[in-house]
Amino acid sequence: MSTDTDDAYHKIRAPARAKPTGCPVDHNFTTFADDYLTNPYPSLAKVREEHPIFYSEKLGFLVVTRMQDLLDIFGDHDVYSSENVQDPVFPVSERAAAVLAAEDFNPVAVMSNKQQPDHSRIKKYTRQGFSARRMKVLEPYIKKRSHELVDAMVANGNQAEFVSSFGHPLPGQIIFRFIGFPESDDEKLISWTSNRLAFTWGNPDEEEQVDIANKMLRYWRYCREFVATRKTQRADDLTSELLDAHDANPDELSYREVESIIYGLSFAGHEIVSNYMSNSLLCLLPRRDVWDALCADATLIPNALEEVLRFESPQTSWRRVTNVDTEIDGIKVPAGTQVFLSLGAANHEPELFEKPGTFDIHRENAKKHISFGYGIHFCLGARLARLEGEIAIQTLTERLPDLKLVEGQSLDYSPNITFRGPKELLVEWG
Ligand code: HEM
DSSP: OOSSSTTBSSOOSOOOOBOOSSSOEESSOOTTSHHHHHOOHHHHHHHHHHOSEEEETTTTEEEEOOHHHHHHHHHOTTTEEOTTTTSOSSOOOHHHHHHHTOTTOOOBOOSTTOOTTHHHHHHHHHHHHTOHHHHHHHHHHHHHHHHHHHHHHHHTOSEEEHIIIIITHHHHHHHHHHHTOOGGGHHHHHHHHTTTHHHHHBOOOHHHHHHHHHHHHHHHHHHHHHHHHHHHSOOSSHHHHHHHHHHHOTTTSOHHHHHHHHHHHHHHTSHHHHHHHHHHHHHHTTSHHHHHHHHHOGGGHHHHHHHHHHHSOSBOEEEEEESSOEEETTEEEOTTBEEEEEHHHHHTOTTTSSSTTSOOTTOTTGGGOOTTOOGGGOOTTHHHHHHHHHHHHHHHHHHOTTOEEOTTOOOOBOOBSSBOOBSOOEEEOO
């Protein structure tokens, strides 16, 4: 069992929860409220104006909403540790914990929740894996799969559920090819990685927890077997590159770290990109003039997608925990305080973004959003996510220029503290 050690990838534990004194306390704010799930921006604007830093009694987090405070916190990794970012927000049931207590379930922290100096040691190798050359190798595959998924949508009529027919499979298949997993395993891999975010950031019931935990275990075993295969059969993929690095210097990058990087990447780079694609359609399709402009001129797509990341980010928060007693804007924050960094609030700060509630594809500073984080943990997959988004939207504008949302549908969002995207999205064309 490796869920209770300091270097475990998943820590099944009750995290430290110190409570700062002398700061405003909000008795109502929670990301699980219906109105927050439907649209978090009005309540974020309200709390940011009332008290930009406050303690949320319902969440048990110190909530920080202003961009400059977020940049300072992300930038100070000695004081604000990322060790809590993969901790389940709510206690894990005994049955789910028992599944993950399997002797061979032992992925270790390697990136988002790994601390210095090991984080930089490992990131050197993962960054090399996300090279410009690797993106070039992947680009034709992303285009091909985007077209094939549209072909399948069109072959089924003139209406589709976008998440299951395009938004979820596409980023999954891309990350699997990037890692090197064979196409023949896509179906089972996609089923194992669905709804994974609920385990850590949501509030799933016991049955769901057990289901997800079983999938995590199967997926970990699959990753280990795959890495073992690549030990003797190298190919042009990330796993082979990491194994080459391990062979060249086993003390610098351990074999368990290679297995754990492979395990973590498909989660880090899958559901969030699926949400990013759905959120893009939610921003673009109802604004017909904007969609038509992108259909007529694809060079507008990159900035339009930066504006999506600012306006309707698939990730609206992230976490840190204080290592030592500290202070933010005069508020005393004891060691062990859980900090909720509201990326969504900062991305809509009126002092930084003029008319933040207006979706503007020509916004000059759209790229100044903080949706990929900041500092040493800045998103490893930002370049890949941008490439995937651009190819997906370009393919849809070219192939289905009359695409629109099905009218009258109500959207359902998975209750959680961090990620945002509709569970289903009905679209039609023709
Ligand atoms: C639109 C899509 C995405 C968004 C909004 C996003 C957002 C983020 C954020 C906010 C962080 C935390 C940064 C910090 O702590 O400062 C992060 C970290 C990370 N992301 Fe992404 N991400 C996206 C796509 C991807 C993809 C496609 C991959 C991989 C294929 C990926 C892999 C990672 C990894 C490995 C980390 C941890 C990096 C580290 O700790 O050094 N992400 N991402």
